[in-house]
Amino acid sequence: MTRPVVVGIDDIEHSARAVAAGAREARLRGAPLWLAHAYHWIPPVVAGVMPGGDTPEGAVRDAATALLAQAVARTHAEFPDLDIHDYAMSGHPGPCLADLAQDAALLVVGGRGRGGFTGLLLGSTALSTVAHTRCPVLVVRGGPDTETGTETGTETEIDIETEAPSDPPATTNRVLVGADVLPPATGPDVISFAFEEAALHASDLRAVHAWEDPGYLYPVAIGGYPSVTLDQLNAECQRRLDALLDPWREKYPDTYVETQVLAGPPSKLLVDSTRTADLLVIGALRHPSGKGVHLGGLGHALLHHSQCPVVIVPEG
Known part of the structure; x- marks a missing residue:
């Protein structure tokens, strides 16, 4: 079995370039593409349930599943030839992604996530993933045509409707x-x-x-x-x-x-x-x-x- 290429997804906006990079690597290798999102939740001070009888953890899990479904649909539209699977995991991103990708050909993460500050050079998820990795890990960052803006370390907004993530940078x-x-x-x-x-x-x-x-x-x-x-x-x-x-x-x-x-x-x-x-x-x-x-x-x-x-x- 060909070893997969695994991509860690934060959210749709900040993960578009990582997904596109992972999809290109999977296509070149003739490998399946695994899109993964790790979620965690904090139990409420007062125990309770969400409307409709669901638990707080269940609501977070459902949101993570919906996020992955959207990512899979977008990636299929850009790369219809790929065999794509999705994985929602409960836990902290770094260890979870490293465990899932321990036998992968490549693990791909974005250099910045949704929780970054302007001027932050590298996100905590990327650093944690690298620290825990057991396979090669690609950190998608650097250069003028990335999620960090026109200058490295400068955060800008990205219009995900007009972005073409499947096109590689110059x-x-x-x-x-x-x-x-x-x-x-x-x-x-x-x-x-x-x-x-x-x-x-x-x-x-x-x-x-x-x-x-x-x-x-x-x-x-x-x-x-x-x-x-x-x-x-x-x-x-x-x-x-x-x-x-x-x-x-x-x-x-x-x-x-x-x-x-x-x-x-x-x-x-x-x-x-x-x-x-x-x-x-x-x-x-x-x-x-x-x-x-x-x-x-x-x-x-x-x-x-x-x-x-x-x-x-x-x-x-």
């Missing part, structure tokens, strides 16, 4: 993968996912390794590396990066691969690189328990400031 036809060549080096799960995405989208692949030059941090104390030494260090990193990618270059001979080694602050250099990419792929170490990942400082910086959608791939 593309650069490039998948970007952040690769670490120093121990612990980026693992095969991350590299394999990046090559697969590039092949599915008929895109080029750029692999970037950014390393911190101590002279950049402490120029007064030690000064920068001499240019000859810096060239040698860059050449060694380049050799390791090529060795890391070689097995997948052979497996995907039709994918054009570009590599780049940069010396300086990794978070800034990688964020800058996302301005000319359609997708960024990075890894995150799995927790020893196998449930969820540890998203370090670099991962947080990229999720908050990337100018394109980001995929977090569990590894290790």
